[in-house]
Amino acid sequence: MTHLRPVPVADSPTWRLVYASTSLIEAGPGAFRAEIADILASSARNNRLLTLTGVLVHNGSRFMQLLEGPRECVHFVMDLIRADTRHERIGVLIDERAEVRALPDWAMAFLTSRDKELSHLSPDRLETKPSAEILEGLVTLSERCSEMSVPLEPPPGG
Amino acid sequence: MGLSSVSAYARRLKGKTQIDTTQLQFLNLEELEKRYGDRWPQVRGRIIETCESFISRRIRPEDLLLRAANGFIILPDPNREECAEAFTRRIKLDLEKFFLGTDYLKSLRLSAETRNIALQDLFSALESEAFGRAEAEHAAARACVDPPAAPLPDFSLRFESIWTMRTGHVALQRILPFSVIDGVGSWGHQIPPSSGGDAMVMEFDRQVLISAAAAARANDAPSRCALAIPVHFRTLASVKHRLPYMACFKEHAHGRVSGLMLHVCGLPMDAPASVITEITGVARNMTRRILCEADAFSMRPDRFDDARVDIFTCAAPADIGLMERREVALRVFNARLRRSGAMAALTDCRSLGHVSAGAAAGFAHFAGDSVDRLKRQPEKAYRLDPLGPQGP
Known part of the structure; x- marks a missing residue:
């Protein structure tokens, strides 16, 4: 299957999308490390070209991701994620126009049991909250999980 | 290259999360070493110094030039407008022309590539302690739903x-x-x-x-x-x-x-x-x-x-x-x-x-x-x- 990658256009509205999904990454030795490396590498490659920013949070069993950027680029990546066999039970929580981006770059954060003070922001708890709280929670995670995050370059003019 | 230049460069990098570097590597120093025999240490020093001087005249004062094991790394000024690939191509071409016109450098071969430092950050994250914890917790979470995975035997x-x-x-x-x-x-x-x-x-x-x-x-x-x-x-x-x-x-x-x-x-x-x-x-x-x-x-x-x-x-x-x-x-x-x-x-x-x-x-x-x-x-x-x- 060939995906035609959209090119960001100047007058495209800035869009915000948040989804939550169950991680289907296997538990065998090396599997998690390899799949996360794949996600990081493709994010490094694509997000710059698509001028996307946001954060991807993983807490052992669930993913939650905030994507912000031109509408067609956000929806293009969401379509890729829907077809990605690493995710199941995908639920879109926020899909709306944004005046400004909540996050200026892209990061990935791993929330573990050691981050007790952030446990109320784990994907399985956050996804039951209203949109504003979800967004606030993801921004907090991206800022406070600096040890675990992998910042990428902000998009040009983002 | 003094520490002050490095720290000044580091200050300019503040807020940036990645940078494209130009990496220049001499490919056949071993061949030249055989050819020059005992004179090699002097010749090698001369090659490095000549090239360093040549490159430093072709980069901006805000760029940082570092010596590496078999070549050089150029860290560009974060605000440079010329794209990294074009810069790398230009430096490589200039150096190769320079080699052709200089007797003892004629047979020197060079590789030049643009390398993105953010990828190194990705690598580091994959080896971090936090990632190790996340991996263990992922395995524990999957243990409830997956059949147990075959472990890696001791060796x-x-x-x-x-x-x-x-x-x-x-x-x-x-x-x-x-x-x-x-x-x-x-x-x-x-x-x-x-x-x-x-x-x-x-x-x-x-x-x-x-x-x-x-x-x-x-x-x-x-x-x-x-x-x-x-x-x-x-x-x-x-x-x-x-x-x-x-x-x-x-x-x-x-x-x-x-x-x-x-x-x-x-x-x-x-x-x-x-x-x-x-x-x-x-x-x-x-x-x-x-x-x-x-x-x-x-x-x-x-x-x-x-x-x-x-x-x-x-x-x-x-x-x-x-x-x-x-x-x-x-x-x-x-x-x-x-x-x-x-x-x-x-x-x-x-x-x-x-x-x-x-x-x-x-x-x-x-x-x-x-x-x-x-x-x-x-x-x-x-x-x-x-x-x-x-x-x-």
Whole structure:
């Protein structure tokens, strides 16, 4: 299957999308490390070209991701994620126009049991909250999980 | 380059999360070293200084020029408008023109590439303690829904001497992981269960690398043998498996352990040349010299022309008669490798007959039970004469 990658256009509205999904990454030795490396590498490659920013949070069993950027680029990546066999039970929580981006770059954060003070922001708890709280929670995670995050370059003019 | 320049550059980088660097590397300093002999230290110093002066006149004052092992790294001013690829192309072209017009630099060959430092950050994240915790918690979470995954068996390392016939010395040892599974001894990549797939092979290679680096550090000495660490071609073939391995190498070996080489194993001899070149290129990014497992009887050397492998390791057949019958073909094979700057080692020499037949066929290096016994730890380089009266 060939995906035609959209090119960001100047007058495209800035869009915000948040989804939550169950991680289907296997538990065998090396599997998690390899799949996360794949996600990081493709994010490094694509997000710059698509001028996307946001954060991807993983807490052992669930993913939650905030994507912000031109509408067609956000929806293009969401379509890729829907077809990605690493995710199941995908639920879109926020899909709306944004005046400004909540996050200026892209990061990935791993929330573990050691981050007790952030446990109320784990994907399985956050996804039951209203949109504003979800967004606030993801921004907090991206800022406070600096040890675990992998910042990428902000998009040009983002 | 003074520390003040570096710190000034670091201040300009503040807030940036990645930067494209230009990396310039001289490719054939070893050839020049042979040519200049005793005069080499002076000539090398002159080459580096001349090039440094040449490059520094072609970059902006805000760029940072650093000397590297065999070349230079240029960290561009974060606000530079010229794109990194164009900058790299320009510097390379200028330098090559300069080399052509300068007598003692005419034969110098140069590689130039743009490397993104943010990717290094990705690598670091994959080797972080936090990532290790996340991995363990992921496994615990999946344990509720998945059948238990096959674990990676425990293994220990053995060090096999590779004897160089010309010098009569052992200066290189290849590492062989060994494990006892269900009462049967298993070697190398037979250890990871096949049900684990490529991820398990990668994890095995990571664990071998970590153990090998630790053993090398524990036995570090200026005269220690170089160590060839096995890595399966499947670990290097795809980005998702190669990235964690490279992260592991960066964390445990790069700049911390000297004299390491990667030994690419399992590469299909009929793989396309482009795949071979890519895989060996990835290995070469980590260690300056690489070894590659090969089958002397079925390998097509032309497919390896751009692979820049230093030593091919070929397992000797159990039947010495086969080597004797095909001696001419093996001589042609070895001559072809030598023409492309590589050498071949004959491994698994079970008897001195293998060594003799291999020597007649043009092999340069030998390993196996008949050469020397396996060691439990890295050795210092030593003299050996397996064909002499005190052989193993």
